[in-house]
Amino acid sequence: MSARVGVLGANGRMGQVLLAATNNDGDTQLAGAYVRAHSQLLGVNVNNVVKGLSEHAEGLAFSAFDEQSQCDVLIDFTLPAGMLAHLDIAVAKGTPMVIGTTGLDEQQMQRLYDASEHIPVVFARNFSVGINLLLNLVQTAAQKMGDDADIEVFEAHHRHKIDAPSGTALALGEAIAEAKQWQHDDVAVYDRSQSEQAKSQKEIGYSVLRGGDIVGEHTAYFALMGERLELTHKASSRMTFAQGAVRAAKWVQNKQPGFYTMQEVLEL
Structure with missing residues (x-):
């Protein structure tokens, strides 16, 4: 069964590439394109903004991420404050996360370790x-x-x-x-x-x-x-990172709670 993947920060440069990588992977289904609650893109069809998506994305609109969002795995490359807010919701829902947010301080990293006691978390500073x-x-x-x-x-x-x-x-x-x-x-x-x-x-x-x-x-x-x-x-392309993140999302879907790295995903 294909993994139903939600992309957080879907309107950003990296977010849009993640949408394309998720949508065009044969083993994933793009289930959510999440933006901020006050974004002008709320309700706008994803295909109107991100070019090159397959027909599987037709009918999917940008939406806000909350406790009602339904995904098997979440991918988050947003800024630290936003990512931590998303993390709290993911823990409450029991949803695995793939996190590529950088610039985290020691306390923010501890939040990831604490969350990984409840859900599987794949964290990497670079997913290529x-x-x-x-x-x-x-x-x-x-x-x-x-x-x-x-x-x-x-x-x-x-x-x-x-x-x-x-x-x-x-x-x-x-x-x-x-x-x-x-x-x-x-x-x-x-x-x-x-x-x-x-x-x-x-x-x-x-x-x-x-x-x-x-x-x-x-x-x-x-x-x-x-x-x-x-x-x-x-x-030479952000798609390199996006494809690695999608690979991690497929890998972590059925893992037990824990803190994982891309080295483990790639079995290095």
């Missing part, structure tokens, strides 16, 4: 298959390149992205720190503008670019004297 393979590759590089390597993480995104560094960049840094048996927060460096000393090999530096319509680029650098390893992932 390539990025999740890259998380494994950077750990191998961190273990094999030695302690004298200089480690840096670079990321670039479109001008509208709010959080910096990106959640994916932080995930790469955290994976490297775990492989090196470092505490990430102790070695992460976000700003060297006030530094008056040479960098240490026991640090992970982050740099950020924001501009234009860049979908997402991430590079982990491992620089030694005489050689440099660069591990890079470039996304």
Whole structure:
């Protein structure tokens, strides 16, 4: 039986791509396109806004998400405050969630862990298959390149992205720190503008670019004297992330309550 999937924040850039990915997947049914309660899109047919949907979406209108919404799985890439409100309703209804919201602080992450005691939650900062393979590759590089390597993480995104560094960049840094048996927060460096000393090999530096319509680029650098390893992932379409999220939605549909990652979905 196909999973009945509801997309939250359905009017946003990522939300519309998620609608298309869900609608066009042969094993999912687009059951909900949810927007804010005061949105001008309420009641508007989804096909009038999102192009390229199959005939299965005919008759589906944008609606507000509440306790009456009926879906097997919810996909949420909205901002933290909205996502947490949706999470409370999902827990009350017992509906699994796939969450790609970034920029969460420690308390907000704890809300996810608490919710996962009641419903299955798949959380990832990036749902692309390539990025999740890259998380494994950077750990191998961190273990094999030695302690004298200089480690840096670079990321670039479109001008509208709010959080910096990106959640994916932080995930790469955290994976490297775990492989090196470092505490990430102790070695992460976000700003060297006030530094008056040479960098240490026991640090992970982050740099950020924001501009234009860049979908997402991430590079982990491992620089030694005489050689440099660069591990890079470039996304050219948001559909990459959306298809990964739909894959996670199908996977989590009948799982027991728990906190899951995309690494588990992909069996990496």
